[in-house]
Amino acid sequence: xxxRILAVLFGRTYAVLDAGTCAATELDWMTxxxxxxxxxxxxxxxxxxxxxxxxxxTRFARDHAGFPVPPTIAAGALAPVRVTxxxxxxxxxxxxxxxxxxxxNALSAQTIAELGAAFAELxxxxxxxxxxxxxxxxxxxxxxxxxxxxxxxxxxxxxTCLRTHPIFKAIGDLKKPVVAAVDGPVLGGGAxxxxxxxxxxxxxxxxxxxxxxxxxxxxxxxxxQRLPRLIGVERAAQLIRTGASIGAAEAxxxxxxxxxxxxxxxxxxxxLIRDHLAGAIKLAPVNPEPIPVPARLPAVALxxxxxxxxxxxxxxxxxxxxxxxxxxxxxxxxxFARCKATVDMDIxxxxxxxxxxxxxxxxxxx
Numbered sequence: 001x002x003x004r005i006l007a008v009l010f011g012r013t014y015a016v017l018d019a020g021t022c023a024a025t026e027l028d029w030m031t032x033x034x035x036x037x038x039x040x041x042x043x044x045x046x047x048x049x050x051x052x053x054x055x056x057x058t059r060f061a062r063d064h065a066g067f068p069v070p071p072t073i074a075a076g077a078l079a080p081v082r083v084t085x086x087x088x089x090x091x092x093x094x095x096x097x098x099x100x101x102x103x104x105n106a107l108s109a110q111t112i113a114e115l116g117a118a119f120a121e122l123x124x125x126x127x128x129x130x131x132x133x134x135x136x137x138x139x140x141x142x143x144x145x146x147x148x149x150x151x152x153x154x155x156x157x158x159x160t161c162l163r164t165h166p167i168f169k170a171i172g173d174l175k176k177p178v179v180a181a182v183d184g185p186v187l188g189g190g191a192x193x194x195x196x197x198x199x200x201x202x203x204x205x206x207x208x209x210x211x212x213x214x215x216x217x218x219x220x221x222x223x224x225q226r227l228p229r230l231i232g233v234e235r236a237a238q239l240i241r242t243g244a245s246i247g248a249a250e251a252x253x254x255x256x257x258x259x260x261x262x263x264x265x266x267x268x269x270x271x272l273i274r275d276h277l278a279g280a281i282k283l284a285p286v287n288p289e290p291i292p293v294p295a296r297l298p299a300v301a302l303x304x305x306x307x308x309x310x311x312x313x314x315x316x317x318x319x320x321x322x323x324x325x326x327x328x329x330x331x332x333x334x335x336f337a338r339c340k341a342t343v344d345m346d347i348x349x350x351x352x353x354x355x356x357x358x359x360x361x362x363x364x365x366x
Contacts, residue, residue, distance in 0.1 A: 007060035010053050013041040014070040024079075025086040025099045033102065042081045050078045084111040085118055092129040093270055094122045097136065104141030107189045109160070111144075115193075116167035123174045130177045130273035133193070138183030138203055138265055140190020142211075143221065149349040157340040161220040161333035168196035168222055169326075172285030177276045179283065181265035187245070188212055192221035195230060195256075198283040201268040202248045202257040209245030213305050216348025216361065218313045220336035225320050225328040226286045230256055233291065233321065234298055241300050241313055288325035293318050306344040306363040342366065 009031070017027055028040030037044065045053050054076045061067045072078060088095040096118050098105045122128045151157050171178055171193075180194035183203025191208055194200050202208075210223045218224060219240060228236035231254040238244065246254070248261035262268040276283045297314055316335035320328030339345045344363045351361035 003056055004060060006048075007056040008067075009035075009041055010045050010073065011057050011060070011067065011070060013045070014072050015068065017042070018070045018072050023086050024081045025083065028081060028083055029099060029101075040083065043083050045078055046081060050076050053078065082114050082118070084108065085114040087118055087122070090270065092127060093132065093273060094125075094128045094130075095132045095134060095266065096122070097134050098140070099136045101136040103144070104139045104185060105135035105137070105190070106141045106144045107193060108144040109147055109163075112164055112167055116170065119167075119171050119174065119178075123170075123176065128176065129277055130179070130270075131174070132179055132181050132266055132269040132273070133171075133197055134181040134266055134269070138181065138205075140182060140186045140193060142188030142190050145215065145349070145352055148215075148217070149353055151340065154337045154340045157220075158333050158337035161329075161336050164221050165329045165333065168193065169329075171196045172198065177273045177283045179269040179272050181269035182206065183265050188219065188223075189221045192219060192223045192226065195226040195286060196222060198285050199269075199272055200251075200257040201259065201265050201272060202251050202261050203263060203265045204248050204261045206248035206251055206257075206261065207245050208247070208251050208256065209243065210240045211243040211245070211357070213241060213309055213313065214243045214348065214357065214361065215352050216306055216309055216342065216345035216363065217339045218309065218316060218332070218335055220332060222329060222332070224313070224316050224332045224335070225325055227256075228317065228321055229286045229288075229291055229325070230254075233293055233317070237297050237314075237317055238300055240317070241297075241305075241310055242302065243305065286325065290323055291321050293321045304360045304363065306342070306348070306361075307365040308342045308344050308363075309339055309348075312338050312342075 013031055017024055024042055028042040032040035054073055057069045057073050061069050084100050086097045086099055098111060100106060122131055178197045180197040180200045182194055184205045185207045187209050191210060210219045212219050251257045252260055275281045302310055312335050316332055320331040343366050347363055348361045
């Protein structure tokens, strides 16, 4: 029974793909959401393998006259599918789009890996002169909290940072301009991804923040090191230590974003890249040099937030910013791992997964 169902589902899905009705990423998402499966049908087909999918569909076609086997399946070679990202082209510009609309484009480990592969591909393509990074609707809600909550050990926490840092660094190191086009909630890991780019264009609905301390952790994808280098230590420390957010006007005034808020962020990002290519402006990644750090960070109102986590945050800021960006990122990864050794990370993660982001965690400050 299962084989027959899968044969029909695979056959119909690849018929839509072969007809060019919609992009593979959208099709895979649609089948996953509509059927309630753990994976979309294109991802599931890749897991089964081309030979097994071919066997299921051709056997079903022999038993059911008139059932068409799509050309891709008949050829026995399934093309690789990006499950959570997609690439579009506009002449000599490329648009990399994260597509996880059901979770406001939160960055899973798979999404980050797909982004790494997409930027490596476009970086090596001489026909691409600039890249826009955006999402299904401009939002980047953060890292995938369920994945972070499931990290079992201190070392696993460190490794998830050290695995992501090189991917974000590679984006900044590209010799062609990369501009993030963002709107709506751009939080946590999503903000850190945007800061890895050479510039950011924002929409009027922007809500920008590093709210990790509310979960009993610190920013682990570069936020402790790139944000202060963009907007200054005092402002960055305030945002990181309190989890506060700012809007589009402040993001532009403080230097996090370029220009003024715009209703069409992708068009704005393309225009910025065109200005760079024409020599009118120069886009560049965050300056990796050390920056001055006060011996004591300004006092902030922590509210309910963990004193234990705040102590780690302050230590990472002071030591990391006094070093190069690469060295600071290592210190940040160690700091993220140190959070795992506290009671408060466990409390914060459980509170978020059970109660959502609006219920403050009852931290024990240890």
